[in-house]
Amino acid sequence: MKIHEYQAKKILAEYGVPVPKGGVASTPEEAAAVAAHLGGKVVVKAQVHAGGRGKAGGIKLVASPKEAEQFARAILGKDLVTHQTGPKGVPVRKVLVAEGADIQRELYLAIVVDGGARGVVIIASEAGGVEIEEVAAKTPEKILRLKVDPTLGLQPFQGRKVAYFLKVKEEQVRQVAGLVASLYGAFMENDCTLAEINPLAVAPDGRIMAVDAKLSFEDDALFRHPALKELHDPEQEAAQEVQARNAGLNYVQLDGNIGCIVNGAGLAMATMDVAVAAGARPANFLDVGGGADEARVAEAVRILLSDSGVDAILVNIFGGILRCDVVARGILIGAESASRNLRPMVVRMLGTNAEEGRKLLSQSSLDVKLVNDLGEAAAAIKALG
Amino acid sequence: MSILVDKNTRLLVQGITGKEGSFHAKRCKEYGTNLVSGVTPGRGGTMFDETVKVFNTVEQAVAETKANVSLVVVPPAFAADAIAEAMDASIKTVVCITEGVPVLDSVKVVDYARRNGVALIGPNCPGLISPGGKCKVGIMPGHIHKAGRIGVVSRSGTLSYEAVGQLTAMGIGQSTVVGIGGDPVSGTDFVDVLRRFNDDAETDAVVLIGEIGGSKEQEAAEYIKGHFKKPVAALIVGQSAPPGRRMGHAGAIITGAAAKADEKMKALRAAGAAIIPSPGDIGRTAQELVTDKKK
Numbered sequence: 001m002k003i004h005e006y007q008a009k010k011i012l013a014e015y016g017v018p019v020p021k022g023g024v025a026s027t028p029e030e031a032a033a034v035a036a037h038l039g040g041k042v043v044v045k046a047q048v049h050a051g052g053r054g055k056a057g058g059i060k061l062v063a064s065p066k067e068a069e070q071f072a073r074a075i076l077g078k079d080l081v082t083h084q085t086g087p088k089g090v091p092v093r094k095v096l097v098a099e100g101a102d103i104q105r106e107l108y109l110a111i112v113v114d115g116g117a118r119g120v121v122i123i124a125s126e127a128g129g130v131e132i133e134e135v136a137a138k139t140p141e142k143i144l145r146l147k148v149d150p151t152l153g154l155q156p157f158q159g160r161k162v163a164y165f166l167k168v169k170e171e172q173v174r175q176v177a178g179l180v181a182s183l184y185g186a187f188m189e190n191d192c193t194l195a196e197i198n199p200l201a202v203a204p205d206g207r208i209m210a211v212d213a214k215l216s217f218e219d220d221a222l223f224r225h226p227a228l229k230e231l232h233d234p235e236q237e238a239a240q241e242v243q244a245r246n247a248g249l250n251y252v253q254l255d256g257n258i259g260c261i262v263n264g265a266g267l268a269m270a271t272m273d274v275a276v277a278a279g280a281r282p283a284n285f286l287d288v289g290g291g292a293d294e295a296r297v298a299e300a301v302r303i304l305l306s307d308s309g310v311d312a313i314l315v316n317i318f319g320g321i322l323r324c325d326v327v328a329r330g331i332l333i334g335a336e337s338a339s340r341n342l343r344p345m346v347v348r349m350l351g352t353n354a355e356e357g358r359k360l361l362s363q364s365s366l367d368v369k370l371v372n373d374l375g376e377a378a379a380a381i382k383a384l385g
Numbered sequence: 386m387s388i389l390v391d392k393n394t395r396l397l398v399q400g401i402t403g404k405e406g407s408f409h410a411k412r413c414k415e416y417g418t419n420l421v422s423g424v425t426p427g428r429g430g431t432m433f434d435e436t437v438k439v440f441n442t443v444e445q446a447v448a449e450t451k452a453n454v455s456l457v458v459v460p461p462a463f464a465a466d467a468i469a470e471a472m473d474a475s476i477k478t479v480v481c482i483t484e485g486v487p488v489l490d491s492v493k494v495v496d497y498a499r500r501n502g503v504a505l506i507g508p509n510c511p512g513l514i515s516p517g518g519k520c521k522v523g524i525m526p527g528h529i530h531k532a533g534r535i536g537v538v539s540r541s542g543t544l545s546y547e548a549v550g551q552l553t554a555m556g557i558g559q560s561t562v563v564g565i566g567g568d569p570v571s572g573t574d575f576v577d578v579l580r581r582f583n584d585d586a587e588t589d590a591v592v593l594i595g596e597i598g599g600s601k602e603q604e605a606a607e608y609i610k611g612h613f614k615k616p617v618a619a620l621i622v623g624q625s626a627p628p629g630r631r632m633g634h635a636g637a638i639i640t641g642a643a644a645k646a647d648e649k650m651k652a653l654r655a656a657g658a659a660i661i662p663s664p665g666d667i668g669r670t671a672q673e674l675v676t677d678k679k680k
Contacts, residue, residue, distance in 0.1 A: 084629065115569035115599035115636055118499075119492045133641055150496040191487055220461060220635065221487035250633040254625075265567055265633025266541020266596055269622040270664035276625040277663050285626065287633040290524075290542075318546045320526040321408075350550060351526055373551075374665030 001217045003231045004047040006096040008215040011190070016182040017197070018209040022098030031072035034097040035065040041100035044071045046092040049236040051131070051214075052082035058092070061100055068097055086255070090236050101211055106199035107166050108132055109180065111187045114147075120187070122146040122154075122180065124162045128199035154184045168202065175208055190228060191221030240284075240303050247299040249288060256281025258381060259304035259313040259343070261297070261331075263288050263322050270374075271316040278378040283310045290321050297330025298337070305338040312384045314377060315347040317357070324349040324357030335366055346371060346380040387515030387561040388536070388581040388588070389478055389504060390454060394520045395421045397452035397476070399467045400459035401439060402428050409458055409482070409524050410434070416527040417519030422450040424470075443474040456512065456522050457481040464508055465490035472503050479572070480522050481507035488635065491570045498572050505572025509635070511542035511564035517587075523564065525549075533558015535671060536582040538575055539594035540567050540601070540634070544622065544664070548592055551668030557675065560588040567634030569598070575605035583613055590616040590674045592667060593658070597623030598637040598644050606652035616674040619653045620661035621646045 009019040021038060024047070025031035035042045046058030053059050058080045060071045072095050079089035106129035114121040124144045127135045135142055144165045148154050159177030168176050179200075187195040197210040222229055234242045244251030250265060258275040262268035265287045272282040284307070288300055304310050317327050327349070335342055344367040349357045361368045371377045396413060400406035401423025411434060414420040422440060423433050429441030440446040443455065455471040457464060457479060464483040471479045472494070479498070486508040498505035506513060512523015517532035525546060531553040539545035542564050549562055563578050565571055575593060582588045591613075595602035602621060609617055624646040626632050628639040639645055654660050661670040 113488050113492070113569060115601070116604070118495055118570050120489075136641065150493045188489065191489055193488070218488055220485040221489070223462060224487075252627075252630045252632060254627060262543075264541060264543025264546075265637060266539065266544030266594070266622055267547055267664075269541075269596055269626060269632050269637065270544055270547070270620075272625045273622055274664055282625055285630075285632050318543050318550065320543070320546060321524060351529070351546070374663070378663075378665070 001219055001222065001228070001232055002049040002236070003215055003217070004049070004094065004233065005045065005213060006047055006094070007231050008213045009210065011215060012183070012186055012210060012213055015186040017179055017186070018207070019213065020098045020101050020209055020211060022096055024094050024096050025072060026076070026094050028069040028073040028076065031095055031097050032065040032069035035062070035068035038097065038099050042068055042097050043100050044068050045096045045098070046075050046080050047094040047096055048080050048090045048092055049233070050080070050082045050084040050090055052084050053080065056080055056082040058082070093235065101201055101209065102203050103199070103201040103211070104204045105202040107202065108198045109162070109183065109200045110194065110196040110198070111183055111192070112194050117147045119150055120148045122148065122158065122162060122184070124165055126166055132198065148184070154181060156181070169206065172206060172208060179208065186215070190215070190225060191218045192216060193218045240307060244303055247296055249286060249296060249300055251303065252285040253307070254282050254284050255309065256283045257309055257311040259283045259307065259310040260286055261288065261300050261304065261313060261315045262286060263290065263292065263317050267316060267318060271314060274374050274378050275314060275381055278381040280381050283307055288322070292322055292326070294326055294330040294333055297327050298334035301331055301334025302338055305334070305341050305343065310343055312343050312381065313345045314381060315345060316377065317349045319349065319351030319354055323353040324351065325353040325360060328357035328360035331361065332364055332366070342367065344384055345369070346377055346384070348373065348377050386585055386587040387518050388578070388585050389561060389563065390513055390520045390522050391515050391518035392520060394454045394522065395419055395450065395452050396522060397421060397443065397446050397450070397455045398423045399443065399455055399457045399471065401425055401433050401437070403458065406458035407433065409456070412527065413456070413521050416521040418521050421452050422446040443470045443476070447474045447476065452476065454478040454522055455480065457483060459483060461485040461487065465494045468494045468505060469497065472498060472501060477502065478504045479506070480510070480512045481505065482510065482512060482524055483507070484509040486568070488568065488570055491568060495570055495572045504577070506563065507566040507571060509568045510566030510571070511545065513561060513563040515561045516559055525562070525564070529553055530562065531558040534560055534587055534589040535675070536560050536585070536588040536591040537562040537594070538578040538591065539564055540596050540636070541594060541622070544594050547664065548594060548667045552592070552671055555668045555672055557668065557671055560585060567636055569636035574601050576608045579605060579608055579613055583615065588615065590618070590671065592671050593617055593619045595619065595621045595649055596634070596637050597626050597632065597639050597646050598634070600643045602649035603643055603652045606656040606658070609653070609658060610656040616677070617658040618661055618667070618670045618674050619658040620664060620667055621649045622664060
């Protein structure tokens with residue numbers, strides 16, 4: 001689960017990470033009031049769940065409360081399109097107004113769960129202010145990666161190692177090491193999957209603070225953090241994705257024209273690849289999950305049919321625990337409730353009760369082409385082309 | 386032969402009285418697995434399916450029934466605890482089916498398992514099956530498998546069924562099929578399984594099924610290049626997945642160059658693996674591997 005920058009900074013500040021003074025505003029007037037309270041130059045930042053806000057025109061340094069108000073008016077209520085959002089963009093409902101920090105150096109500090117290292121890894125770089133992927137690709141030697149031993153936990157020497165790697169002044173070493181410990185505490189206690197400070201700014205007077213911050217929490221661990229759930233902002237996601245999650249479906253909206261309904265994440269990716277190999281583009285990733293019932297499958301069908309970009313639907317079920325006849329009934333229920341907007345379907349069913357499922361579909365009034373394997377599925381998709 | 390589980394497996398199911406646990410315990414037993422006991426705290430002294438003793442602790446179950454493999458089917462919040470209990474009772478092969486285990490919990494038990502020589506499979510995996518030894522420790526549909534000499538290892542459950550389905554349809558049997566699971570941090574990775582297939586006299590070739598996210602496939606490629614003596618056919622799915630979006634599996638997310646499908650295929654191809662061009666070609670590519678070997 002992603003949260004907004006202002007929320008992340010509030011949490012990090014509670015753990016002792018220094019952040020610039022500021023406040024969040026939902027209206028231009030509020031933005032002006034926060035700017036007036038802070039005084040001097042302030043930065044106004046659109047609050048959206050996407051990177052690349054600066055380049056997309058979502059962040060502005062302004063000299064007065066009036067300018068803050070003007071800029072807030074220009075972006076609040078609008079959709080911001082960045083290189084991470086897709087063409088529709090995401091709505092800006094709030095802006096963060098923060099003191100304009102004087103920056104001498106821009107550093108990078110993050111903590112992630114790294115599958116390769118099988119654990120928690122601290123990442124630091126002198127090359128802050130740009131995307132770390134870019135640094136990793138061009139100048140990997142500028143990145144320090146430190147694994148935290150799961151039994152020992154973070155040790156102070158690791159914080160010092162980060163500080164020396166970042167070449168901060170001797171008198172700042174303790175401060176940086178402390179900051180690493182604070183970030184680690186926030187990460188572990190909230191079951192984060194990512195805690196990133198970029199840039200970690202060094203001011204000319206030696207102060208160090210998190211000018212931008214990002215926190216993501218692990219969905220699977222939210223059950224032990226009920227308070228964090230409150231921070232969720234469903235407006236930042238496509239409506240279909242919220243609908244799918246509520247139905248217990250694993251769904252990711254894409255921009256193609258072939259809707260996919262599959263059981264299992266791996267098979268769902270494979271099915272998308274089959275659509276691509278057939279010269280089409282998948283409209284979505286969708287895994288109904290092993291424990292799916294008729295109602296959940298029906299909801300999947302409704303979600304796909306509500307997407308006007310979908311020209312045809314490819315169903316690929318390898319029945320194990322999930323029975324094919326259950327899927328077939330779900331498809332019929334879902335299609336019935338959207339009878340005016342039906343699209344042709346290519347269906348491949350194998351495994352538990354496959355014959356029964358195929359029979360239910362072939363005897364229905366739906367435009368269904370039953371296929372036996374993935375090769376035939378690709379050919380059928382191509383024929384619809 | 387086979388790897389990890391076989392006719393000598395004495396299976397214990399943790400969570401055996403739960404809805405999922407009892408369902409899958411029964412299916413394993415029906416397949417032919419020697420199910421010797423179950424554990425559910427508070428239900429010790431009862432019987433499962435009339436013949437299987439249920440214990441309060443893994444330690445008691447091991448002492449009385451000599452269980453040597455545990456299948457963990459408990460809710461996510463209790464999975465790490467259950468795995469730790471099995472390892473504490475000296476079980477050396479632990480298979481965790483549970484999906485949705487918090488990753489920081491996995492980090493701890495995976496680290497403990499690796500330091501103590503425990504083969505932990507999963508979490509979030511379908512388990513494993515050795516058709517020749519009539520031993521199934523997992524949730525896969527048993528009847529699609531056929532005893533034979535191809536090893537299968539996959540991050541995805543349904544895709545391993547797909548692979549097995551294609552192999553069996555072509556008359557190609559399997560030695561052991563291992564689902565390592567879809568989480569970013571798992572107890573057993575491709576390399577661990579390949580190492581065992583390398584030493585297994587009755588595995589002739591391996592089908593490896595990877596996907597976007599992480600670098601487990603690159604690690605496998607390194608190992609194949611330097612050490613693996615048998616032919617490998619590899620499929621990577623998620624070629625059409627966009628970066629930054631999680632494709633169902635917690636670990637299936639492109640977060641850097643190495644996580645992309647084409648990078649993984651490049652590494653595996655360079656290591657000498659035959660790349661399976663499309664998910665429909667698993668059986669055909671495997672058959673070519675086996676035929677090439679006979680020539």
